Amino acid sequence: MEGPEGAQIRIFVDADACPVKPEVYRVAERYGLKVFVVANAFMQVPRGGLIELVVVAAGPDVADDWIAERAGASDVVITADVPLAARAFRNGASVISPTGKVFDDDSIHMAVATRNLLTDLRSAGAATRGPPPLSRQDLSRFLSALDLAIVRLKRKLEGKA
Helix, strand or coil: CCCCCCCCCEEEEECCCCCCCHHHCCCHHCCCCCEEEEEEECCCCCCCCCCCEEEEEEEEECHHHHHHHCCCCEEEEEEECHHHHHHHHHHEEEECCCCCCCCHHHHHHHHHHHHHHHHHHHHCCCCCCCCCCCHHHHHHHHHHHHHHHHHHHHHHHHHCC
């Protein structure tokens, strides 16, 4: 899907622990959008020209760096990783967590502060829990947020925003 300046809407998926990849594939197919599935190891992705698996070297933040260096104002980034969300948001990308949380000006700052607090607590020896399992409401919120982000980007690229 291209706008007047040739910008295309693309979706970048921080894939290693992403529970909504099948949903992303279906939405991308419906809109005809390119998806980059970025992971540290090989994983199965649907065949076809729209979905591309990008396997990056193992190591901390290698997949995040790959996404952050490429995602921009006409892109959607799917990640639960708060530092990556902040970087992609600063680059102008629309950023959505697998639970459907949309990172915007207000929420990204709160998410970074919360993450930093939890990191400090863990380093001080406090036991913290991981995220709860994905619920049906989370999935519904995610699909709504992804659809809305794509529609907004389409309008922007078509000059209607």
